[in-house]
Amino acid sequence: MSTQKFLLPDVGEGLTEAEIVSWRVAPGDTVEVDDVLVEIETAKSLVELPSPFSGTVGELLAGEGDTVEVGSAIITIADGAASAPAATAAPATVPEPEAPGGAVLVGYGSAGHVASRRRPVKAEARPAGTSAGVVAKPPIRKLARDLGVDLASVTPSGASGEVTRDDVVKHASQASVFRNIETPAWGEVREETIPVAAEESDAARPAASAPPVERAQPTESSDGREESIPVRGVRKAVASGMVRTAYSAPHVTVWTDVDASRTMELVKRLKSSPDFADVKVSPLLIMARAVIWAARRTPMVNAAWVDGDDGAQIRLHHYVNLGIAAATPRGLLVPNIKDAQDMSMRELARALQNLTTTAREGKSTPADQKGGTITITNIGVFGMDAGTPILNGGEAGIIALGTIRQKPWVVDGEVRPRWVTTVAGSFDHRVVDGDGMSRFVADVASILEEPALLLD
Template structure:
């Protein structure tokens, strides 16, 4: 019987909560079958089984928090091998003596299953009348001798084919990603959603291929209305105290980790915040053009895309905002990063998550749009991985989607800057001495004053504002 212990599925995580078991004692499991869903301080993770066999015992109850290394479940492994087919030699009998053998011990688990088995190769035998056995080789199992010139040609052609395959795969990725992220809904359904004020990206489709149906839209609308209708009854709801006026909820998982990180950040990094009003009318015009572009067909485009590009552009001009303050044995040091893992704060049913887009500085406008869509969809579905939550270098929080003008965000731990993107709304604005309606937004930035001085923070915010006012500057 083998026992599987709770692994560290992130970077230095110490505990996790059992959200739900997918198996029970007596069930048969196979390798890589998901057997439990856990919640860490970073995300929900489904763990695959490294064993095949019969589940003997579950070592924790749902809702229980376990330390890393604690037993999770025990399995009575299936050790028998299937009988070989008639007249077919067993692989083990024809494998060469030096064939690598896969380890029977499970490797380190990080939510993606055990390592793939080592490749087992069938022994090669030379055909009569072709090549002679290599010197010192026996009569059986000798490898054929390939002329050096032919071997060089084969090697060169294999390299060329591999490079071509890589180029084709890279070229296909954007198209595939665009198709996957596209909201599937027929025109009549889109019309109903527009009339009801429903954002189709928030609706889960139940039709074929994940298509959103009319019933899906109506169900989503009814659920939102039910939540609003229940609001007046909130004050009369019964709680757990004697007078029924208090409901207790244990702090754990994402909420616990977020609270700890925010307190540490607020009382460790001396925050300074500045704000700037921006005429984003040309950004709105630019976004409208992108939506009509064939290159962006099926890809959701919003002003957040332009802001993300503006942050990347401005950070290159003011590198110290893309840095960390690090305490070392020899004293503190500032680590400026020549790469941008752009964090996007996302409100989810499980709390605030800040996944980040790796190497965002290398992405085109289209690729960045796809990455933002994928990040949002994954976060809403609760599928953000621990790897996507670590290594961020600078964060954007889009409070404008909630109709908020501005705020003073707390810096994400390990970073020195965060930018709040307020709502864009039409306001009176003075242009060439005339008051005209323009699309105005407010940007709010918080900075670690140990690293980012007032002058640097102001220049960074001014550069971001410049792009929002004139996106064409990105072409410089």
């Protein structure tokens, strides 16, 4: 009985290692050439590895979650008949035609790359309700999973019958805004930590508590042409925190324009409602609810990077202490609403009112500013459309709401005046990846566009 070892291939991305995500076979299974053995994750994508042998699965040499170097044996197949003649027990390196568009899908060996052996199939020949026969590159499959798109329902436009990125995005965009969205519950565990296998770096630590108010005393030059203002108190704490956060956390900002006309209609109705007669209602209330809702669907934005003795970790919060950046006579303060996820619309409106009133009166305490998990900065009150906010210390996300003003907007093919705003979000790229931050901002925008989604 002969046994073949399958070596982790070079998947054509210039990477040296990959993580075993899930095995699709178990010891004792019978496999044929091109049967998918395992799904691996590189730094950029998920890739399915087909078998170059037929035979019986012997031993899985790496476990799910293990990081394996390229060229290491990951599985043995007994009585394996190789898909191409091999001079040794290792898989033969036989270059094959590249996938449509010239991208190498799957390769192995050190002398060349091998593309996926799947043959193009016509869209009408695909089995209904399954993506098994769909021709699509691994990054496209991952995009479809992220967007919740069934590849079997997508009409391919590729030259060889493959599904393209545009096909997936177009299919996702055609879904109704009232699609059945399952929003996960917060759960009973308030926090968890996720170990980070990365090089040590400075943590985005919470800013120090603001010291007692100490009014700066300016000094003028002898000719009165200049003056120097001592940096003390809140201004000193803010400056220190901003520098620390800006240079310790890699910031990335994304933004999108939103038709917020229905948000403005909802605000108008709430203002006239007897239930909200004694509280202030503004678009910030809807924005706050949108951020809380979206954080449940993309939890990593409501997290923090923490450096510890055992290495870096990501601390994931299963609650929202919603920070609201407030410009006050003392300077910039970011008090937060504790456990905002448990509040009703009216309770949240009351909390926002109390928070802003207390901050403007200079009565926010250090406790009010500790423990925030994600922050909103309402730059729209200053007439600004958008910005690139800096993260509040110890948080992975901050959202900026721009001014809401009437602009021409295309609705059903016609240009109409609509209430339009811009939602921008800055994120710690160590914690949140591009798809996560984009999905989060898109979710916030979808609520401002259609607040009825909050009824979910």
